[in-house]
Amino acid sequence: MKKSMAITIIAVLLFTHLCVAQKLEKQIVLPDYSKTLLLEGGVNLSVSVHEELYETHRAGIGINVRASMRISPKTELGIRGEYDYRFVRNISPDTTGTAIGRALHKNFSLFAIKPNVQFNLKRNWFLGLETGVGFAISDENNRIGLGFVPEYNGKAQFGSCSGLYLGKYFTAGTNQRKLGISLNLTNFVAKGHAENTLGLKFNYSFIK
Secondary structure (H helix, E strand, O other): OHHHHHHHHHHHHHHHHHHHHHHHHHHOOOOOHHHOEEEEEEEEEEEEOOHHHHHHEEEEEEEEEEEEEEEEOOEEEEEEEEEEEEEEOOOOOOOOOOHHHHHOOOOEEEEEEEEEEEEEOHHHEEEEEEEEEEEEEEOOOOOOOOOOOHHHOOOOOEEEEEEEEEEEEEEEOOOOEEEEEEEEEEEEEEOOEEEEEEEEEEEEEEEO
């Protein structure tokens, strides 16, 4: 009798433990980072910092949009689409009579698509790396990119674009959306030559 009662008690305890464990398992659901889409976008302000481009084109303004997914609580993989319009320093007419020469005195546009990885650090700081492709168009001629830079020795429309950035998110409004401000070092590389820019991005997180 005692043995039968002991077995019954043990069975009840095991059944209770199983029910509690299943209930806790339903309550504790780990986040599925792969299904969390993040979206942010904003404006770029930058200046040329490399010698060749700095001599002809200084300030630039543009826009960017970045979509990403969390792969861990602190890491995101994403892709950024970016457009920059850079202003010429000297607008006086060229005297060489060539399209490349005239492009020295015209503004130009740069489009880029860059896959990236971003690490979210403590206190809303973040650090990111990105690399992709870029396409440059001069206002002088849509077949000329950065060909006015002597080292490119050609039209130089296509090149690789990379960047390194460090920034911080700030809470904006009661909806907890975040404004990200970052310092960005970017480049355009073609034919073994790089032209660099340094600037700020002001991005609003639509989904964060």
